[in-house]
Amino acid sequence: MRDKAAFRRGVKRLQKLGYEVEIDVDALSSHTRFAGDDATRLAAIHRAAASGADVALISRGGYGLTRILPGIDYAAVARAIDGGLRFVGVSDFTAFQNAVLAQTGAVTWAGPALCPDFGTQELPDDIMEACFDDLICGHGEGAGWRLPRAKPVTGAAPETPAAPVEFDIPAARLWGGNLAVLASLVGTPYLPQVPGGILFIEDVNEHPYRVERLLTQLLYAGVLAQQQAVIFGQFTSYTLAAHDKGFKLQSVVDWLRRQITTPVLTQLPYGHVETKVCLPVGAQVELSVQGRDALLYWGHP
DSSP, rough: OHHHHHHHHHHOOOOOOTTTOOOOTTTTTOOTTTSSHHHHHHHHHHHHHTTOOOEOSSOOOSSSSGGGGGGGOOHHHHHHTTTTTTEEEOOOGGGHHHHHHHHHOEEEEOOOOOIISSSSSSSOOOHHHHHHHHHHTOEEEEEEEEEOOOOTTTTTTTTSSSSOSSEEEEEEEEEEEEHHHHHTTTTSSTTTOOOOOEEEEEEOOHHHHHHHHHHHHHHHOGGGGGSSEEEEEEEESOOOGGGGOOOHHHHHHOOHHOSSSSSSEESSSSSSSSOOOOOOETOOEEEEEETTEEEOOOOOO
16 A cells, blocks of 8 residues: 555545444555565455455555465355445456356455545545445446447448447346456456356556457457457556557457457446446346447346
């Protein structure tokens, strides 16, 4: 935790919103580039599972979860989730979320992190706060967003539609998260097998050519063609170069639409951005697309 000021701001803002905040004893630990050595971080996860809290919220994403996945007591984590605990996080937390889904089938939540979302120097995003409050209060029913205007697919025949205009998926398991982390789980017991699912992805600091490379790995592993829909969240903080010569993120989206018959949607408000919704990783959801309006919904428990 390099930005301890953001950590303190985040805690104060959560308290101001009316939440009771308990800070883990090792929340500010460090060991080389990690938040404590492997044993320390595993113990913190297991303390969170035994805490009796409503939410276990990560302070920040941060690399390192993939290396401790074998040491997690997944049965204890699943029991805690059955008892009402919601694990919430983003970015590299994708490794924990998908490992829990693969090992137990339990649902975790893709959502904010303490420092970048609640600990920002500016006021936290209103939509992010509202979605987090809905999660805690049990009022969250879904997430809707606006799709971009349809454009012809680059390199396709003129009659090829840019995206589905109207369709419904009445039942599918929602899963996904950070694209680079998901690709790193291919071939391991920690990547869920979700045939007929809805996969959502996001990333940061990844140029579109690297995004394409990561998607190619999922494509050749047979993951993408098995899905009922693939949803792009926000891909941010990369810089295009002159020699890209027009190759951009939309080029990757267009390429993917030529590789699979699965609908590929974009602009989900989730990722390394201020405005983010909360999404139940591993839950049964419905997806409805009407023109430019897209809605993921899962209703009350």
